[in-house]
Amino acid sequence: MSILNVENVHTYYGNIHALKGISIKIDKGEIVTLIGGNGAGKTTTLRTISGLLKPREGSVSLDGQDLLKFKAHEIVYKGISMVPEGRGIFARLSVTENLEMGAYSRTSKQELQQNMERVFTLFPRLKERRTQVAGTLSGGEQQMLATGRALMANPTILLMDEPSMGLAPVLVELIFDTIQQINKTGTTILLVEQNALMALSIAHRGYVLQTGEIVISDTAENLKNNPTVQKAYLGME
Amino acid sequence: MRTSPGERLLDLAVSGVLWGFRILLVAAILIGTIATIRAGKYTSEQWIDFVVFGISQGSIYALIALGYTMVYGILRMINFAHGDIFMTGAFAAYFLATWMNGTGFIDSYPILGLLIPILFAMIVAGGIAMLVERIAYRPLRGAPRLVPLISAIGASFFLEYAFRGFFGPGVYAYPPIKALEGEWDILGIGILKVQVVVAVAAFIMMAILYSIVMFTKVGKAMRAVSESKDTAALMGIDVNRIIVSTFALGAAMAGAAGVLYSLIFRQVGFFMGFTPGIKAFTAAVLGGIGNIPGAMVGGLVLGIFESVGPSLFLEGLGITRPYQLKDAIAYTMLVMILLFRPSGILGERITTKKA
Numbered sequence: 001m002s003i004l005n006v007e008n009v010h011t012y013y014g015n016i017h018a019l020k021g022i023s024i025k026i027d028k029g030e031i032v033t034l035i036g037g038n039g040a041g042k043t044t045t046l047r048t049i050s051g052l053l054k055p056r057e058g059s060v061s062l063d064g065q066d067l068l069k070f071k072a073h074e075i076v077y078k079g080i081s082m083v084p085e086g087r088g089i090f091a092r093l094s095v096t097e098n099l100e101m102g103a104y105s106r107t108s109k110q111e112l113q114q115n116m117e118r119v120f121t122l123f124p125r126l127k128e129r130r131t132q133v134a135g136t137l138s139g140g141e142q143q144m145l146a147t148g149r150a151l152m153a154n155p156t157i158l159l160m161d162e163p164s165m166g167l168a169p170v171l172v173e174l175i176f177d178t179i180q181q182i183n184k185t186g187t188t189i190l191l192v193e194q195n196a197l198m199a200l201s202i203a204h205r206g207y208v209l210q211t212g213e214i215v216i217s218d219t220a221e222n223l224k225n226n227p228t229v230q231k232a233y234l235g236m237e
Numbered sequence: 238m239r240t241s242p243g244e245r246l247l248d249l250a251v252s253g254v255l256w257g258f259r260i261l262l263v264a265a266i267l268i269g270t271i272a273t274i275r276a277g278k279y280t281s282e283q284w285i286d287f288v289v290f291g292i293s294q295g296s297i298y299a300l301i302a303l304g305y306t307m308v309y310g311i312l313r314m315i316n317f318a319h320g321d322i323f324m325t326g327a328f329a330a331y332f333l334a335t336w337m338n339g340t341g342f343i344d345s346y347p348i349l350g351l352l353i354p355i356l357f358a359m360i361v362a363g364g365i366a367m368l369v370e371r372i373a374y375r376p377l378r379g380a381p382r383l384v385p386l387i388s389a390i391g392a393s394f395f396l397e398y399a400f401r402g403f404f405g406p407g408v409y410a411y412p413p414i415k416a417l418e419g420e421w422d423i424l425g426i427g428i429l430k431v432q433v434v435v436a437v438a439a440f441i442m443m444a445i446l447y448s449i450v451m452f453t454k455v456g457k458a459m460r461a462v463s464e465s466k467d468t469a470a471l472m473g474i475d476v477n478r479i480i481v482s483t484f485a486l487g488a489a490m491a492g493a494a495g496v497l498y499s500l501i502f503r504q505v506g507f508f509m510g511f512t513p514g515i516k517a518f519t520a521a522v523l524g525g526i527g528n529i530p531g532a533m534v535g536g537l538v539l540g541i542f543e544s545v546g547p548s549l550f551l552e553g554l555g556i557t558r559p560y561q562l563k564d565a566i567a568y569t570m571l572v573m574i575l576l577f578r579p580s581g582i583l584g585e586r587i588t589t590k591k592a
Contacts, residue, residue, distance in 0.1 A: 071475075072470040073470045073471075074473075076473030082471050088471075090461045090468070092460065100457060101458065101472045101474070102472055
């Protein structure tokens with residue numbers, strides 16, 4: 001039984017037809033990745049699921065519940081959190097305040113403390129810098145903060161938009177290790193990446209997006225060996 | 238990029254003129270100041286009086302400026318109806334205080350007689366601001382930035398002339414609080430009680446507002462929304478609710494300022510919000526619009542400049558009725574800041590941040 005069900009979704013930016021009938025199913029506990037070039041519609045897909053964009057057609061449901069009737073901020077309460085493209089940290093808030101904002105949907109103080117401890121165990125670096133203003137963090141630390149912030153809401157599904165963007169290779173590996181760790185604790189993950197090789201190395205399944213349409217859908221293993229994927233996204237001939 | 242020699246010459250000429258302007262201004266202030274001090278017309282006690290008046294006046298500007306700056310921070314919009322929100326607060330307090338005065342309550346409990354009208358003014362002003370936001374601004378949220386600005390000017394006129402329609406073009410006298418009449422002797426200098434009370438009350442309000450913005454969940458959410466509405470929504474923050482709260486909070490401060498202003502000037506009328514509104518806007522720009530501590534600093538600086546300036550440097554320049562030019566000082570400051578330091582004293586960028 002899939003937990004997140006995106007069916008035949010058409011999303012527009014004004015008159016631009018950005019998503020042309022996309023269907024994605026994600027099972028509980030999976031890491032699923034969306035790969036594709038610039039402008040393929042990866043970010044648009046995530047923004048549609050998180051409610052920032054509303055599709056003209058199609059349906060998005062979580063655990064059988066229709067998500068389209070909810071606004072973006074209500075969808076967080078349903079259990080979907082997103083690490084936005086370019087991290088989107090609140091630069092003028094402190095690290096702690098950023099994390100508190102991540103837990104905005106949680107009312108219990110105790111839960112907030114627990115979640116913060118969890119994030120600090122996952123990213124000890126953030127604990128060292130907790131009083132620092134987030135805008136002064138390095139790129140890698142900002143990515144940790146954005147990830148930790150999304151975890152503060154205790155999501156059942158975590159949407160991640162290009163977590164490797166602009167990071168040094170060492171940090172990319174660290175972030176991907178953490179993604180696997182997060183997944184092992186039971187969080188389902190939908191990962192959008194330009195870095196297809198990294199994404200496929202940790203994902204269970206993947207979808208390949210091209211100009212707003214899904215062209216291939218397969219297990220990560222098969223995608224890695226798929227000649228079309230190899231040529232277009234893995235830089236192999 | 239390559240510019241033609243003509244363009245470069247023009248640039249040079251413009252910056253030359255601006256620099257000349259700056260030097261001239263500083264020189265005028267210096268010459269005026271020296272001349273005044275040489276003439277020795279005012280005693281140091283009088284100077285202190287000017288400064289104290291400047292502080293109490295400035296703290297009122299600061300209180301109003303907070304509303305401009307908070308709304309700008311969150312919506313990148315100048316809420317030109319804010320001065321009139323200040324007026325609605327003063328009217329609300331006026332009616333309540335007059336009634337309370339009739340029962341003799343204010344004379345017997347002067348502190349409550351001051352606080353209850355302030356609280357009432359805050360509630361009324363906050364409520365009206367929420368309505369204005371809902372009716373005149375929210376439907377225009379996605380529109381180009383000029384559109385809500387025009388709507389704000391419309392809302393400003395609407396409030397002014399609605400109040401004129403209901404309560405007439407005249408002014409009403411705010412009931413006196415006897416306990417606040419007279420002077421306190423502080424270190425041998427007589428200082429008007431009203432001015433001290435107004436300044437203290439304003440500082441308390443500012444401290445409360447600052448704590449709300451810095452330490453409460455709503456306050457942190459306000460700061461988050463001011464950085465990015467989309468990301469804030471992804472945190473589960475109801476952006477519209479935070480925007481309304483921002484309007485209400487800023488308006489409550491303006492409402493309280495309306496009462497404090499009425500305590501000093503004792504006059505309540507439909508047009509009373511116009512000048513303090515623009516002054517407070519100047520204060521917000523002076524401090525760096527979008528910046529909360531900046532609004533407080535800007536308000537105080539403007540108040541003191543306005544109060545000390547006429548006697549300090551205008552009189553020394555041989556201007557015979559310097560106090561008539563009090564407002565000119567404020568507006569000159571506004572133009573100067575926009576020309577020379579658009580980011581204001583505490584420097585938030587005003588220009589094209591995130592369109």
